[in-house]
Each structure stands twice: as structure tokens, then as C-alpha cells.
Amino acid sequence: MSQGNVTELISHIITALSNCSLYSEEHPLVGEFSEKALRVMEGLYSNDTLTLTLLGDSLVFNDNPITDKGAHISSFKRKLKRKGIEKIIIRKGVGFEEFKKFIAGVASTERVASSPRISVGMVEVRFSSEGADVGALLNENITKVKGIYQGIAKFKRLDMVSLEDAVAGFITTLKRETNVLRIVSPVKSYSEYTYVHATNVSVLTIFQAEALGMKGENLHDVGLAGLLHDVGKMFVSKEVLEKETKLDLEEWNAIQRHPVFGARYLATLSDVPKLALITAFEHHMKFDGSGYPDTKRRGRRQHIMSQMVAIADFFDALRTERPYRMAVESTTVIQFMKEATGKDFNPLLVENFLYALKKIRAI
Numbered sequence: 001m002s003q004g005n006v007t008e009l010i011s012h013i014i015t016a017l018s019n020c021s022l023y024s025e026e027h028p029l030v031g032e033f034s035e036k037a038l039r040v041m042e043g044l045y046s047n048d049t050l051t052l053t054l055l056g057d058s059l060v061f062n063d064n065p066i067t068d069k070g071a072h073i074s075s076f077k078r079k080l081k082r083k084g085i086e087k088i089i090i091r092k093g094v095g096f097e098e099f100k101k102f103i104a105g106v107a108s109t110e111r112v113a114s115s116p117r118i119s120v121g122m123v124e125v126r127f128s129s130e131g132a133d134v135g136a137l138l139n140e141n142i143t144k145v146k147g148i149y150q151g152i153a154k155f156k157r158l159d160m161v162s163l164e165d166a167v168a169g170f171i172t173t174l175k176r177e178t179n180v181l182r183i184v185s186p187v188k189s190y191s192e193y194t195y196v197h198a199t200n201v202s203v204l205t206i207f208q209a210e211a212l213g214m215k216g217e218n219l220h221d222v223g224l225a226g227l228l229h230d231v232g233k234m235f236v237s238k239e240v241l242e243k244e245t246k247l248d249l250e251e252w253n254a255i256q257r258h259p260v261f262g263a264r265y266l267a268t269l270s271d272v273p274k275l276a277l278i279t280a281f282e283h284h285m286k287f288d289g290s291g292y293p294d295t296k297r298r299g300r301r302q303h304i305m306s307q308m309v310a311i312a313d314f315f316d317a318l319r320t321e322r323p324y325r326m327a328v329e330s331t332t333v334i335q336f337m338k339e340a341t342g343k344d345f346n347p348l349l350v351e352n353f354l355y356a357l358k359k360i361r362a363i
């Protein structure tokens with residue numbers, strides 16, 4: 001077996017999946033790349049079957065670990081982890097329609113069903129929360145995010161599986177309770193702030209992205225980006241972050257470095273989507289080019305996702321009581337947001353957020 005062919009197969013699958021998430025199952029590119037994948041598969045069967053197994057962080061094809069560390073392979077591993085898929089067995093004779101159904105299943109946020117010639121082995125626990133009530137789901141999510149953040153603080157490691165689980169949990173919760181303001185949690189103590197805020201920003205960013213029509217895989221990336229936007233704060237001293245009095249210049253500079261610290265940290269991890277890195281770096285940049293890090297001279301403009309994270313970040317940060325000020329009412333936050341439209345925030349995205357809140361009668 002040539003590893004090159006397996007890499008080619010996976011890159012076709014990834015392209016079909018991305019187009020399916022971005023457009024629909026019926027998009028011509030989904031068909032085109034499904035066909036390409038099927039053609040490559042012809043040369044890869046062993047005993048008329050082809051098996052892909054995810055073992056921890058390694059992907060195994062038939063019995064051979066895939067050594068390629070390219071972007072398609074890590075993206076494929078991430079997708080499998082995200083869906084809780086441990087094994088895929090494809091049998092010779094699989095047809096175009098059946099394969100396309102499989103692609104649509106993986107691209108969706110639902111469970112992937114097995115079909116006559118494609119067996120999908122899934123981790124059961126991943127979908128255990130389907131029957132739980134919203135309150136229980138929320139607590140479960142917060143506990144997960146707390147664990148992830150504690151892991152970063154102690155070992156500087158990121159538990160991607162829990163992270164993916166948490167985001168899947170937010171998406172499910174938002175389906176159940178459409179009023180996003182009932183999902184975003186209050187912060188009960190200052191020590192909770194970091195991960196409760198991360199959770200809220202993730203939920204509020206997913207909410208905006210859904211209102212813009214994003215779905216499936218893309219929503220997951222958005223959720224991850226929201227969850228990790230402030231990860232750089234783990235590298236700023238607690239005394240500075242929790243200081244109740246006015247910050248001096250040096251302390252303020254330390255805080256302003258968290259986007260760079262965050263992006264730098266995420267860049268060291270191979271299975272974090274690039275979008276998370278971008279939003280961590282850009283979420284304090286502003287629509288009019290001001291803010292920090294200062295990249296004006298290089299002409300860098302904020303990515304649209306960073307603009308959405310910035311809206312979520314502002315909304316949640318003001319709603320929450322902090323050591324140095326009281327919480328602000330949602331209606332007042334919205335007033336502030338409107339005033340800063342066009343300067344701090346992208347007007348179209350503010351409109352999208354407010355319209356979506358009105359539609360669910362949250363405001």
C-alpha cells in the first residue's frame with residue numbers, strides 16, 4: 001500500500017466533506033470528490049475491505065499507521081474525533097449514492113448511521129446527553145470547559161477530545177433552548193470567570209454564526225474559536241487579571257499581550273483549526289483598524305469570525321460583574337454596542353446579532 005494513495009483518498013474525503021458542510025449534499029463538488037475518493041479506494045482494498053481506525057491520536061489505515069502529518073490528515077482526525085467515530089469499514093462494491101450519504105452524515109451534526117457497505121463504529125457516550133434537560137447540559141458543559149482550562153494551566157496541554165465534546169454540547173443545547181440568553185451562564189465567583197466566559201463567548205458566537213446560515217462542521221470550528229479566544233490569558237499573571245484597582249502601564253501591557261500569547265500557544269498544537277488561532281490573535285482588534293495587537297501598518301483587517309467573537313466577547317464581558325465594576329444590563333450593553341457600531345464592530349454583524357436576539361424574543 002502506498003501512503004500517498006491513502007493521503008489522496010483522505011484529501012478527497014475532506015474536500016467532499018467541506019463542500020457538504022459549506023453548501024449541501026447536492027452540491028456538484030460533493031459528487032465530484034466522492035467519485036474521486038471512490039476511484040482511489042479501488043486500489044486500496046485488502047480482502048475486499050478498507051478500514052480506517054482512530055487510535056488515540058493516530059490514524060490507522062488497514063493495519064498501517066498513517067505517518068503523514070499533513071493538514072488533510074489532521075483535519076480528518078479532528079472530524080472523526082468530533083463525531084466520536086472510532087472506526088470506518090468500507091466494503092468493496094460501495095456505490096456513489098451510499099458513499100455520498102456517508103459524507104453527508106459525517107458533515108452533519110447528527111449521529112452517523114452505518115449502511116450496507118459502510119460500517120461506522122462510534123463512541124456511545126458522545127450522544128448520551130441527547131435526552132438530558134437544558135440545565136443538566138449546561139452544567140455538564142461548564143464542568144468540561146473547567147477541566148480543559150485546568151489542564152492548560154497545569155500542563156499547558158489542550159484536551160481536544162473534551163473541547164470537541166464541549167462544543168458539540170453547546171450546539172445541542174442551542175437546538176434545545178433557542179433563547180441564547182438563557183444559556184449563557186452567570187459567573188458566580190471570580191475564579192470561575194475564565195471558563196464561564198469562554199463558554200459564553202463560544203455559545204454566543206455559535207448563535208451568531210447559525211443566524212448567518214452556517215451549519216455542521218463550520219459551526220464546530222466557530223465554537224472552538226469562541227472557546228479558545230482568551231486562552232492567552234492563561235499566560236498572564238493572575239494578580240494582574242484579577243486586580244481590583246486601576247492597572248498601571250506595565251500591567252496593562254501584560255494584558256494586551258494575551259492575544260499574541262494565545263495565538264502563539266495554539267500554533268504549537270497540530271490539531272487546532274487555524275480559525276481558532278486567527279480569532280485568538282484578532283479578537284481585540286477593531287472594525288476600524290484600531291485595537292490591539294496593532295497591525296495597522298501591515299494593513300491587516302479583522303477576519304469576519306474574529307469580528308463575531310469580538311461582539312460575543314463584548315456582550316458577555318459587560319453583562320458580567322468583574323472585580324473592578326458591576327454587571328451591566330443586557331439592554332444597556334446593546335445600547336453601547338449600537339454606539340460602537342462601525343467603529344469597534346462590523347455593522348452588519350451587529351445587525352445580525354440583534355436581529356437574531358429579537359427573533360427569539362430575547363430582547
Ligand SMILES: [Fe+2]
Nearest residue numbers: 229230283284
Ligand atoms: Fe481577550
Ligand SMILES: [Fe+2]
Nearest residue numbers: 197229230313
Ligand atoms: Fe474575552
